[in-house]
Amino acid sequence: MFYSVLTLFVLSFIGFYLGKRKSIKLSQNIKLASLPSYYGYLAMLYILIPTLIAWFVLLVGENFVLEKYLFLILKEFLISMSGSEVQLFFIKIKNLSEGASFGNESDIELLGAQKIIQFKNLFLLLTYLVIFLVTAIALYLVNKKISPTFKSQRHVEKIVNLFIQLCSYVAILITVGIFLSLVFETINFFGYVNPLDFLFGINWNPNKAFVIDSSDVIDKDILKDAFGIIPLMTGTLLVVFLAMLVSIPLGLMSAIYLAEYAPKRIRDISKPVIEILAGIPTVVYGFFAALVVAPKIADLGEYIGLDVSSESALAAGLTMGVMIIPFVSSLSDDVIRAVPQSLRDGSYALGATKSETIIKVILPSALPGIIGSFLLAISRAIGETMIVVMAASLQANLTINPLEPTTTITTQIVTALTGDTEFDNPKTLVAFALGLTLFFATLLLNYFALRTVKKYREQYD
Amino acid sequence: MTNLAKRKKAELRFRFYGIFSVFLSLLFVAILIFNICLSGIGGFYKTIFLTSIHFDQKLLNLEDNASEEQIRNASFSKLIKNNFDETFKDYSKDEIKQIKKLFYRKIDIELKNFLISNPEFLNKTTKVELTASTHIDQIHKGNFDRSVQEKHRKVNNFQLEIYDKFVEDQKVKKVWNSTYFTSGDSRDPESAGVAGSVMGSVFTILICFLLSFPIAIFASIYLQEFAKTGKITDLIEININNLAAVPSIIFGLLGLGILLNFFGLPRSTALVGGIVLSFMTLPTIIVACRSSLRAVPPSIREAALALGATKNQVVFHHVLPLAMPGTLTGAIIGLARAIGETAPLLMIGMVAFIMDIPSNPLEPAVGMPAQIYLWSESSERGFIEKTSSAIILLLIFLIVVNFVSVYFRKKYEKKW
């Protein structure tokens, strides 16, 4: 793979050189319509674009064609296997073809591996063939095009502009990709579980979908109350609520102090230091929550006679709250500083103290913006994964008691997709349904947050 | 109390709340960092026993001037048994077995490596630094309370006694743990290192940068300089804003659903990890690049246009180079965030026990954060310490990166 890409680039550079040389030769008698290097670039692009596309298609297509091919030649053998057995078999012979042998392979597996190696060699040959062929055609075309009046610069710029336009579509592509991958597997999931059971079920017990042998048929009645998202939602909301309990007062008060009271020097130092909190990887918070916060809380609970679980929502929530502080504070800070000075002056002129001005004038007028920042923080907290994976429980509990173990949507996504993943089992597929729920929830929150903030901005523009 | 005095008091109280909040937030930073440092510094050191070993030629079945290859293939078990029996000849067989447990279980490999790098000691007796077992290591570092009941300890009373004697004889030392920086993951805390995960992170970030940086720059140029306002442009902008707010784990699902399941890219590799992270980094870089492009004064564009440059030439010769420092700063910030990202990598299998240090992006790998996650799941105290040490390394790296970006911004602040 590496060498084919290298070949591709080397060829395109050769193209550049040839194109440039030819145009320089031409330009000895007559002034060209464009600089010689643009003829070179044109040749380069003519080679690079089709070969890259062809290469990419071949790369993506290889696996697909390979499986079709294997089916064809190993038909008699594969016909007796179930879908997942075939997958396993393919994985095994693929590994075998890459040299991972355990010495206990059957003849048919060895044959399969051998076929894979043959196929891959053939495909590699094909790849090179296509690359060279396309290059030859491209060189021929460019060679025909190069003439003193040909405006290669225009052409190059057109191609470049088209290319950068396509680059900007990547953002759309990613969103579509997210949506498709989530929706596709979610639909598969709903083939096993009724969407209503999923959305309104109050029991979460995905292990009920555990089957020993994949040829077993899963009993749909059992699944009826195995995948209810309600306990996950309450768990998530509980953790987020606790996080907000920490971050809203601390973040908002910090923002107020830094924006309205603090001398410039303190502000200049404190702001970046607080923002360190946002730059620390979440896995660090998770570690901290699980190893320091949770035991301390449990100890404290024991001391005052409460039974606190070591995987309580409290530890995760409080730690997450600390992580969210800088989000709330820096967003609120911007909002508060956007309040026009005239409003403050008006209030001071009436003899109000600073705090009265802040509480009665600044905060009310900044309220939409502040609420927007809270919403953004909440959306951030809902999607936060590592802290809850490491500090919260795996066990779903329909409770609002922060001292009991709880689980969250993100925790369950991770649980479903780490370890053995079988894409023909609702236990794995549910992760995508949960992901879709999460995606919509955060999208909605962000939409409202941005709308409130925007409205607020317009008010003072 | 007068009304005014009351108001004054309320004012003071409010102000106090503000200071208190800032103080508390700063305190959290301090506690977090202090705690991690306290528990992690030790991981950079390890405990060793200075043990006198006789490298008996016969026991190793080696000739004079044995080659490296021969030493590597030699069996050291007899030599070890002999040396232990000799050194502790006052103890019973069972006791010697227990004494052996004070050492890291792979004594043979340590001795082998020693002999390979010091072949002149063949048939001689010398003092070798043998790594202590992780339990002894923790006790020696004072991380473990030895006053707990024997049955709750991994080290029994007899072993403690021997250890104390070693200490008395000044045979126990704390030395710099270089294996931690040079080896990959391991089942044993004694030989586990970060090199594998560091390389994993390096490859992941490299891929992420190579993909997101050019695409982001081109997209920004198009949006900022060429795009006409319209539906599609609006749609792109909305999408960019949304992507910035999508939870990171969702990107992991995208990677799993599309890159692994649909395109069949290899699982657990830095390639896929890098692609997934580049999706997340893209919006950050685009936003930074666009605002830097916007900041390039129109007078520069006019100057180039008036010389007969085409729009493309204006952008690529003048505007983009001037916007580069700002874009790079944004990219550094985006990549710094990507380095610390864990959740999406869990989805694509970049969280597994991988001993080998990856040598290219197509080999299975884990990144630093995933390694931290993996180690933190272990119940072994030795691994907990290693986790904290890895966190220290990660944080140091992030701090350096942030300083670099601040330096960049300061250095290239507008000069036109």
Place this chain on the structure above:
Amino acid sequence: MVNAINTKNLNVYYRDQQAIHNISLDFLKNKVTALIGPSGCGKSTFLRCLNRMNDVIDICRVEGNISLNGIDIYSKEIEVEYLREKIGMIFQKPNPFPKSIYDNVAYGPRIHGFTDKKEEMDLIVETSLKKAGLFEEVKDRLEDMGTSLSGGQQQRLCIARAIAIKPEVILMDEPCSALDPIATSIIEELITDLKKSYTIIIVTHSMQQAARVSDKTAFFHLGNLIEEGDTSKIFTKPDHQKTNDYITGRFG
């Protein structure tokens, strides 16, 4: 006498606001023509039509006819880059590229493919800088940033940059308004020098400057061309009352 540029029935609009009203004005080859008038009267707009710099302003619409040496500059055959190669422009605020002095001057010749030999390029840079009267001051520091020069030097660098691509016409939009008197007089001398080889159209708000450097003067008011003619005539006995009022400083 040959005309370098002719404009006929020129109307320019910013959205639906008209900035230039039906102006027809011709510019003589190798002469300096000054455009004067109160600010906001459309001098810059007019000037920017001549090398199509208004193309980049989305809301700007140009109607009418402009020709360079008899060829319509808005016709399909003329490429705007070629046009700007022939008609250079100097702006109000000196705007050298944040690159070396050498690269500033060499940029135009490079993109227009004048030469790809180092010695030839050195020569182009040197002659251009000499023509702009800057060479002696910067010959030892051609690799210094163009932006590190003083304001007057920067403006002369911009002039050198413009003449490096051998234009026929040079447009100057208040080239001295950001400069001190000494730098201004150096530039004025330069303009008198340059008119031997170039047609120069200069916008200025200084009557004295117009009187000193120009052969012809055109007076604009509220987007209309009020009067044009020999500079000596405009400044001594103008036909229109408005011109007289403006010249004598009664408004503007």
